[in-house]
Amino acid sequence: MTKIRRSISKTAASKHISILNNDLLLEVFLRLPHRRSLIQCSIVCKSWFYVISHPQFSRRFIEFQNYKRSSDSSSYYSSLPYTILFITSRNTRRPLGEIVSKKSEILNGIQYESTLPPNTSIRASFEDLLLLCRDWKEYCIYNPLTRQLLWLPDAPSPRNHLEKCGFVSELMNNGQYQFKVLLIIKYSDQENDDCVLDGATFCSETGKWSKAIFSFPKTLAPGYKTFEDFVVSNGILYSLVDAGDVKGFVAFDLSTDCTSKDDERKQCHFIELPINFGRGWRASRDKVCYGVVQGQLRLSQMVKMKREYDLKIWELDCKNIDYVYWVMLHRVRLKKEKKASMGVAAFHPNNADVIFMLRNQELYKYEIGKERYHVGELRGPDMPLRKYLIEDFFRFFQAFNVVYPPWPTLIPVLSNV
Incomplete structure (x- = not known):
């Protein structure tokens, strides 16, 4: 009897949805997850295929999903599949390991080591796209899900191979994506005590590289030695400034055109560390992790005490463009284990209360205030053989988040190339 009732119920539902007109079907399909x-759905019947295959459908679908993201970002991000790639800056061509969400496994089952273009290094990620590099001046934008690949014109040659890079993508009013790539080539000081960054930007709209010079007061980051590769939050590129100990972030807004001193400050400005951020040896690079969670910049500091670890996590509040500040989200004490080194390896891109931790060579998923559980292990020639070297290993450790939106990002064709 139960089977008959279920069959009748399914049949009734099928008849009900089959009589929907195309406008109602469109509203239903726009609300599907990916x-x-x-x-x-497109292979169910001709009418469904007609609605989904319409040239304007993809644009409507993307616009609807962007509306969902702006109206309820937490719900939007929590539904997205993701992959986290772990590499070292000494060998960016071969990931040490991956964390793949269950939704991501169902969606694609990508093995990144075998799908990346030959001889390319991962330099940055943004949503579902990767910025890859080959031979210092050859860069490309790559979508690992669709395998779409776009090589850019040769970038300006870096000096001393110290280049740092990042990129950002934006959906325009015409339904097409535009992306910009930032390349920092050289750091220098001027007599007026400014830190000067020589670089170049690439815009998909023009199809060309343009020279760019950025600066910020040297007094904000005295003795700076290097910058980290960029992460993106709300269209702004952020790089961690390291001077032996972490000093803060440099923020780049590539959407701002420089026509005045105020514009220069908006295009490149320095963001200081939180007030309650430990300084000196507590701010060494191996104790600090940064990333993006639900589109917002996150920062963590994990310091070893006598019998425990002190873990702090902040988020940058930038609702007011003229005044940004750090908000402490978590401060917890973690029990220190014998013969084990621990540190924050990455942030969960979609869950504000979850981080991934590296304990020696083992990866753990940890929900703040709850138990952690094992999710994998990092292997490869770049992993330190001795456990006590793990702390030094964090200086070269990088995590790249790949978050798959409901509709894969389409890489635009460069008309001027």
């Missing part, structure tokens, strides 16, 4: 669901 493109795979749409593909499955």
Whole structure:
């Protein structure tokens, strides 16, 4: 009897949805979670295929998902599949390991080591795109899900191979994506005590590299030695400034055109560390992790005490463009284990209360205030053989988040190339 009732129920539902007109079907399909669901629906019948395959459907779908993100970002991000790639700056061509969400496994089952273009290094990530590099001046934008690949014109040659890079993508009013790549080539000081960064920017709209010079007061980061590769939050590129100990962040807004001193400060400005951030040896690079969670910049500091670790996590509040500040989200004490070194390896891109920790060579998922559990292990020639070297290893350790939106980002064709 139960089977008969279920059969009748399914039949009734099928008849009900089959009589919906195209406008109502469109509203239903716009609310599906991702493109795979749409593909499955498109093979049900001709009318469904007609709605989903319409040239304007993808644009409407992307616009609707962007509306969901702006109206309820927490719910939007929590539904997205993701992959986290772990590499070292000494060998960016071969990931040491991956964390793949269950939704991501269902969506694609990508093995990044075998799908990346030959001889390329991972330099940055933004949503579902990767910025890859080959031979210092050859850069490309790559979508690992669709395998779409776009090589850029040769970038300006870096000096001393100290280049740092990042990129950002934006959906324009015409439904097409535009992306910009930032390349920092050289750091120098001027007599007026400014830190000067020589670089170049690439815009997909023009198809060309343009020379760029940025600066910020040297007094904010005395003795700076290097910058980290960039992460993106709300369209702004952030780089961690290291002077033996972490000094703060440099923020770059590539959407701002420089026509005045105020514009220069908006395009490149320095963000100081939180007031309650430990300084000196507590701010050494191996104790600090940064990343993006639900589109917002996160910062953590994990310091070893006598019998425990002191873990602090902040988020940058930038709702007011003229005044940004750090908000402490978590401060917890973690029990120190014998013969084990621990540190924050990455932030969960979609869950504000979850981080991934590296304990020697083992990866753990840790929900703040709750138990952690094992999720994998990092292996490879770049992993330190001795456990006590793990802390030094964190200086070269990088995590790249790949978060898959409901519709894969389409890389635009460069008309001027």
